[in-house]
Amino acid sequence: MNATCGYCIIKVGIKNFASLMTEILPQPIAPITAQENTVVRYPYKQTPQGKLTLDIHFPPGWKPVDRRSAVVFFFGGGFYGHLKGQFKYQAAYLATRGLVAIEVDYRTPYAKGTTIDKSTEDAKSAVRWLRSHPQLLGIDPERIAVAGASGGGQMAAATCTVKGYDAPGEDLSISCQANLLLLFNPMLDYSDADRTELVGCAEMARNISPNLNLHPDLPPTVLFYGTEDPDLDQGISYFKQARSLGVEATLYTADGVGHGFFKQEPWLNATLYLSDQFFRQYGYLEGDPALPGDGAALMRQVKVEEVEDTPSNSNSSVRSSVILAVYARFRNRRTAQESHKVFGIGLSGTDSESLSEALNQLGIGTKYYAHNRTALNALLKGSKLSILEQYQGLVDGIAPFYGQLDRVYPSSKFILTVREKQSWLESMANLASTMAENVSWLNPEGEPLNEFLLYQLNSGLFEFNAHRYWQAYESYVQGVLDYFQNRPSALLVMDIYNGDGWDKLCPFLERTLPSLPFPRSHYWKSMHSWSKEAEATWAYIEMLIPADCQFIFVDDCKTEASHRSYLPFLERDGQYWGAPPDDETAIAELERMRQAGAKFIVFASVAFWWFESYPQFHHYLRSHFSCILANERLVVFHLEFK
Numbered sequence: 001m002n003a004t005c006g007y008c009i010i011k012v013g014i015k016n017f018a019s020l021m022t023e024i025l026p027q028p029i030a031p032i033t034a035q036e037n038t039v040v041r042y043p044y045k046q047t048p049q050g051k052l053t054l055d056i057h058f059p060p061g062w063k064p065v066d067r068r069s070a071v072v073f074f075f076g077g078g079f080y081g082h083l084k085g086q087f088k089y090q091a092a093y094l095a096t097r098g099l100v101a102i103e104v105d106y107r108t109p110y111a112k113g114t115t116i117d118k119s120t121e122d123a124k125s126a127v128r129w130l131r132s133h134p135q136l137l138g139i140d141p142e143r144i145a146v147a148g149a150s151g152g153g154q155m156a157a158a159t160c161t162v163k164g165y166d167a168p169g170e171d172l173s174i175s176c177q178a179n180l181l182l183l184f185n186p187m188l189d190y191s192d193a194d195r196t197e198l199v200g201c202a203e204m205a206r207n208i209s210p211n212l213n214l215h216p217d218l219p220p221t222v223l224f225y226g227t228e229d230p231d232l233d234q235g236i237s238y239f240k241q242a243r244s245l246g247v248e249a250t251l252y253t254a255d256g257v258g259h260g261f262f263k264q265e266p267w268l269n270a271t272l273y274l275s276d277q278f279f280r281q282y283g284y285l286e287g288d289p290a291l292p293g294d295g296a297a298l299m300r301q302v303k304v305e306e307v308e309d310t311p312s313n314s315n316s317s318v319r320s321s322v323i324l325a326v327y328a329r330f331r332n333r334r335t336a337q338e339s340h341k342v343f344g345i346g347l348s349g350t351d352s353e354s355l356s357e358a359l360n361q362l363g364i365g366t367k368y369y370a371h372n373r374t375a376l377n378a379l380l381k382g383s384k385l386s387i388l389e390q391y392q393g394l395v396d397g398i399a400p401f402y403g404q405l406d407r408v409y410p411s412s413k414f415i416l417t418v419r420e421k422q423s424w425l426e427s428m429a430n431l432a433s434t435m436a437e438n439v440s441w442l443n444p445e446g447e448p449l450n451e452f453l454l455y456q457l458n459s460g461l462f463e464f465n466a467h468r469y470w471q472a473y474e475s476y477v478q479g480v481l482d483y484f485q486n487r488p489s490a491l492l493v494m495d496i497y498n499g500d501g502w503d504k505l506c507p508f509l510e511r512t513l514p515s516l517p518f519p520r521s522h523y524w525k526s527m528h529s530w531s532k533e534a535e536a537t538w539a540y541i542e543m544l545i546p547a548d549c550q551f552i553f554v555d556d557c558k559t560e561a562s563h564r565s566y567l568p569f570l571e572r573d574g575q576y577w578g579a580p581p582d583d584e585t586a587i588a589e590l591e592r593m594r595q596a597g598a599k600f601i602v603f604a605s606v607a608f609w610w611f612e613s614y615p616q617f618h619h620y621l622r623s624h625f626s627c628i629l630a631n632e633r634l635v636v637f638h639l640e641f642k
Contacts, residue, residue, distance in 0.1 A: 044104075044129040045122065045167070049112045052122060054130075055088075055103040056137065057095035066138035069145070069284035070100040071182070072130065074123060076150030076260075077108075077630070085631040086149060086263070090272055097276065097285050100139050102130065106155070109198075116151075116190075116199050120165045120208050123148075123155035124176040132174050143284060146178035147275075150231075150259065153186020157210035157238075160218055165208065180282060181221040182275055184262050186210075188234040214241045220248040222278050224271050224299070226257035240307045250278075252299040256365055263632060266357070266519075270295035294517065298361060341388060341409045342366065342509070344395030345402045346417025347476060349427035351496035355417055356395040357519035358502075362511050366393035377581065379404050386613065402480060406490075413509060414490055416480050419497045424473065425466050496520065537604055537633050538564065544629060544636055550597045552590075555604035567598055583616035590617075594639045601625075603635040611635075 038058055045052040059068065071094055073087035084105055091101035106122035107114045123146075131141045148156030158165075160177045190196060190205040191212060199205040206212055211234055221242060225232045235251055242249035252274060254261050262271045273296040276289040342364055344355045359366040367387060378385055379401040387394065388409070398405060402414055419427075484491035492508040494500040501518030505511075541564065545551050553566040570580055570589055580586040590601065601621070603610065611618045621627075621637050629636040 045125050047107060047118075047122075049107055049114060052107070052126075053105050054126065055091075055105075057091045057101040057103075059095045059098045059100065062100070062138055064135060064138045067134070067140040068098065068100050068138055069143040069279070070102060070130065070137070070139040071145040071147060071279075071284075072102045072104060072127060072156075072178075074104050074106065074146070074148035074152030074155045076148065076152040076184075083631055085633075086152075087147070089268070090147075090275070093272060093290070094276070094279075094285075096290065097279075097287075099279070099284065100137055102126075108151075115204075117165050117204055117208060119151070119155055120158045120162055121167050123159050124162075124165070125167045125170060127159050127176040127178065128170060128174045131176075132171070143179055145180035145182055145279065145284065147182035147184070148186060149184035149262070151187055153183040154188060154190070154208070154210060156181060156183060157186060157188060157221075158208060161210040161213040161215070162208050163213070177217075178219050180219050180278070180284070182278065183221065183223045183235075184271065185225050185229050185231060185259050186223065186235065186238075187231055188238050211237050211241070214238070214245060214247075216245045216247065218242055218245070218247040218249075220278075220282060222250045222252070222274070224252050224254070224262055224274075226254045226259065226261040226267075228256060228258040229261070231259065236302075236307055239302065243304055251302040253302060254299055266295040266298060266361070270299050274299060341405075341412040342393035342415065343398060343402065343405055343409075343412060344393070344415050344417060345399045345480060346396075346415070346494075347399055347473060348396060349424050350417035350419045351520070352396045352417055354496050354518070354520050355415060355494070356393075358505060359393050359395070361514060361519065362506070362509065364393050364509070365391045366395055367391045382408055384408055387609075400476070403483060406483075412490070413492070414480075414484065415492045415494060415505070415508075416477065417494050417496055418477060419495065421470060423497060425469060428469055429464050429466070540629065540631075540634050540636075541602060545600055545602075549599045551600035551602055552593055552598050553602050553604070554607045554610060566602075567593060569593070569601070580614070580617075583614050583620075586614050586617040587620050590620075590639075599639055601637050601639060605633050608635070 040056045040058065041053050042056060043051050043053050062068070071091070073091055075083040075086035077083040077086075085103070087103055091103055095101045104123070104126045106126070107118045109116055109119075112118075127144065127146060130137065130139065130144060134141045146156040146159055148154070156178065160181060166172060166176075187195070189209045189211040190199050191202075191209050196202050196205040199208070221238070223235045223239060225235045229235075232253070239249050239251040252271075254267050254270070257267065261267045269291050273289055273291045273293050276285060276291065277296075279285040280289075342359060344352050344359070344366075346352050346355070356366050379398065382404050385394075385398075406412065406414070480491070481493075492504065494504055496518075502513045505518075506513045541551075547564075551566055552569045554569045570585075571593075580589065624641055625637040625639055626642060627635065628638050
């Protein structure tokens with residue numbers, strides 16, 4: 001027990017027989033009291049590692065006497081994280097559409113130290129529990145869809161394919177098989193050497209691999225994968241085998257993205273729209289979806305004939321066949337990626353977000369990028385950016401450094417987005433006001449903490465001035481035009497705000513015009529969504545960290561302020577000082593702040609890039625401290641040595 005902050009991590013030791021039996025034996029079933037649009041946490045299983053719960057999202061007008069369709073979600077990351085809450089967005093949406101949506105907590109090797117078969121056991125237990133309590137939940141026990149991502153996708157599929165691995169004493173006459181399967185980049189075969197090593201037993205790895213246990217009674221299945229996902233082979237194999245067995249199976253792919261792609265736009269709503277379509281097809285939902293269908297058109301449905309002639313026991317052959325038949329555009333993208341980069345060098349407020357989305361839709365992997373201290377130093381030195389090992393394009397924060405980028409990345413394409421005076425100034429006034437409310441502008445030495453005005457407008461202003469801003473804008477645009485005046489093929493000028501779109505962008509990049517409308521982001525509407533995300537972020541912090549505890553908050557100074565005081569990182573005299581220049585500095589600063597009284601370090605989603613950019617720092621955290629929360633919003637470490 002840490003008396004200073006009142007936080008306690010309970011270390012479970014050897015329990016006597018009586019307490020163990022109390023923990024394992026079934027407990028009386030309590031009624032569920034729910035109002036419209038509420039989420040209720042309810043226990044479904046007792047294990048030696050503790051109680052397991054369901055987060056149940058109830059739809060409008062729900063009553064216990066209903067017989068609604070249900071969808072059950074299993075989060076991913078079992079070997080590497082405990083991503084509870086990964087499907088909260090999807091569950092909340094589907095509840096508004098009328099389903100009872102359930103998020104399942106279960107034991108994972110990462111969080112509970114159990115073997116992977118316990119995850120499979122818990123998945124089967126959860127479905128059996130739901131099916132045996134229809135009147136408690138107001139559901140139809142014959143209309144239960146099961147969904148999951150990555151390792152959670154294996155669990156979802158395992159409820160229909162894996163024999164054995166049932167909880168002791170469970171009523172096996174109650175079926176654990178789903179009526180529909182919805183799988184997001186699932187891991188479906190653990191029999192290769194690397195995953196067998198993770199599982200720890202070759203026999204178990206084979207037994208819990210859905211692809212090695214498929215049968216004609218599988219339910220209708222939808223699978224979503226990115227074309228760069230190393231597990232795509234497994235999805236193709238499942239798709240091919242299921243169709244050959246007479247099972248209705250559909251495989252969708254997203255061009256140019258990897259594992260976990262569905263968590264980010266445009267794929268988040270694209271996959272959710274197609275999920276809604278899947279549920280409507282089988283009568284689980286009625287009426288039109290409450291989502292636009294534009295993004296769904298980006299997903300490609302793989303045709304049966306594209307894989308029907310490939311050997312079922314050769315995943316590599318299956319993958320090669322599909323790529324040859326389907327992904328010519330993706331291959332073209334990879335060739336383009338090797339030859340040049342694409343940089344959006346318009347100032348903020350010139351629809352650079354729209355440009356970023358458009359480039360991604362064309363298969364040009366692009367990051368909407370606010371530079372950090374490390375990237376800034378690299379740009380000033382004329383060095384390559386590590387972020388461009390993962391992306392073909394960058395937009396926004398790199399704008400003033402077009403000259404350096406041109407020299408470091410020759411043959412690249414540059415896109416200058418522009419905007420008419422009055423609307424741009426209005427946008428900048430709003431942005432300056434918002435940032436002034438949430439960011440400390442100067443450190444004690446009088447230097448700018450937020451480099452937006454200094455490096456993007458090159459004017460050194462720290463408050464909005466329309467005349468000076470427009471002077472800086474005109475000077476910047478003219479400087480770009482002068483720089484590229486003898487190389488018109490390297491620069492495209494776009495006025496997206498006034499209607500420029502695919503007709504200008506695609507010829508410049510030598511791309512085919514897509515059928516989708518050109519994306520047009522609405523920045524200030526997204527600010528409301530950002531505020532909502534910030535509220536949810538602080539709700540997690542309030543729940544996890546006692547009020548009297550000091551904690552470090554890593555958010556690149558981008559998350560809306562809260563009434564809770566916290567320590568920025570890096571910091572000087574309590575003020576944010578930017579990202580560290582290297583791993584050694586990050587570790588040293590962490591230890592200095594920990595010894596000064598910091599009890600936790602919290603990473604907001606906007607700073608998850610730290611884990612890739614500072615691998616030694618990330619390893620230090622993982623190896624020395626307990627991770628007490630890891631979801632799509634936050635990663636939290638308790639700064640007490642293991």
